[in-house]
Amino acid sequence: MIGISILLAISWALLYLTERKSILALGIVPIRRRLQQFGIGFLLTSLLCISVQFLEVTLKSTEWHLNKEVDTVLILRMSFWDLKSVITEELIFRGAILYILIRKLGTLKGMWISSIAFGIYHWFSFGILGSIIPMIVVFVGTGLMGYAWALSFSKTKSIAMPIGLHFGWNFTFNTVFSNGPLGNGILFSESNNIISDWFSLIGLWVVPIIVLLFVKIVIPQNN
Secondary structure, three states, X not given: OHHHXXXXXXXXHHHHHHHOOOHHHHOOOOHHXXXXXXXXXXXXXXXXHHHHHHHHHHHHOOOEEEOOOOOHHHXXXXXXXXXXXXXXXXXXXXXXXXXXXXXXXXXXXXXXXXXXXXXXXXHHHOOOOOOHHHHHHHHHHHHHHHHHHHHHHHHHOOOHHHHHHHHHHHHXXXXXXXXXXXXXXXXXXXXXXXXXXXXXXXXXXXXXXXXXXXXXXXXXXXX
């Protein structure tokens, strides 16, 4: 939480120094509307993640198993880790800097810069720097997702929906289906069947395209 507090302070300072705005410029209020936007984002990406996971299980002919060691403390600990990482990344990539970029350079250029930076960032977070093909795949996928989330920021004038979209995927992927660095969460699967690595493109490329289309078509522009 210290890191998030520092990022909030830096964001506030950047907004004030460049635009004479407070942290409220990131669309924190009105609370009810922001919670609705968060919920819509969370529901969309969590459902997409569930769909991808069950498609993978079908192709592998496996079954999900409930983690017998799961309890409230474990779920809260893993969820809190997911939320902290999401808020940290959103404050960096869809926070004050994106707001300023949009104001100074225009919406399209601002979103492109944000999404490119998000794609490059994942070369380091995924530990694939130097592996050309994985770098291309990850850059396109995470860049597309970053663009979709940046578009949601631009259309809603708030960081709430990007956080919801991001948290919905990470929570479901990591805490529910145990794919994160914290080990087994609520469910886990075991299989000896190997499916093609190209299947990962569904999660990396197809899902971001669906999210982008949803945001572009369904989410209204907030003026």
